[in-house]
Amino acid sequence: MKKFSFFISTLCYIGFFPKAPGTAGSFVSLPVIFFICYKFGLVGLVFTIIISFFVALLSVKKVLLYTKHDPSFVVIDEFIGQAVTFLFIADTLKSNTNLVPYIIGFILFRIFDITKPFPVSYADKKITNAFGVILDDIFAGIYATIILYFIMLFIKGF
Numbered sequence: 001m002k003k004f005s006f007f008i009s010t011l012c013y014i015g016f017f018p019k020a021p022g023t024a025g026s027f028v029s030l031p032v033i034f035f036i037c038y039k040f041g042l043v044g045l046v047f048t049i050i051i052s053f054f055v056a057l058l059s060v061k062k063v064l065l066y067t068k069h070d071p072s073f074v075v076i077d078e079f080i081g082q083a084v085t086f087l088f089i090a091d092t093l094k095s096n097t098n099l100v101p102y103i104i105g106f107i108l109f110r111i112f113d114i115t116k117p118f119p120v121s122y123a124d125k126k127i128t129n130a131f132g133v134i135l136d137d138i139f140a141g142i143y144a145t146i147i148l149y150f151i152m153l154f155i156k157g158f
Helices: 002-009 021-063 076-084 087-093 100-115 120-126 130-154
Strands: none
Touching: 002 021, 021 076, 021 087, 021 100, 021 130, 076 100, 076 130, 087 100, 087 130, 100 120, 100 130, 120 130
């Protein structure tokens, strides 16, 4: 169970990427999120986020038994936060191959995940369990989805 929890928490060991594992985890999440949005839109994305949240909660809880709080190699939370980034435009992305929203969403999520404005910073520092590991990325994704929505409103042809 320990090995499986590490496998899940690191997104198939992507979290052990030597430089910027959070960015690597976010980046490799994009093709999966693209497929889900393209095929299923908002319903598929919400379903994916909910299932991923509970799987992450269980696997991160197990990993935390062996590590410090929020180790950098745990990147399943980046997958969830990156997915949250596309919530407000998920139905617009259905059957749409435009990659611009994904590029902008990736950048926005990374900015908020790295700079950690409140309440991202609060969840990161004060909630020291598996829920906190995931929650800070959900908050970063919420910031990103709001900004991404307004950016997409202003981009012509979207």
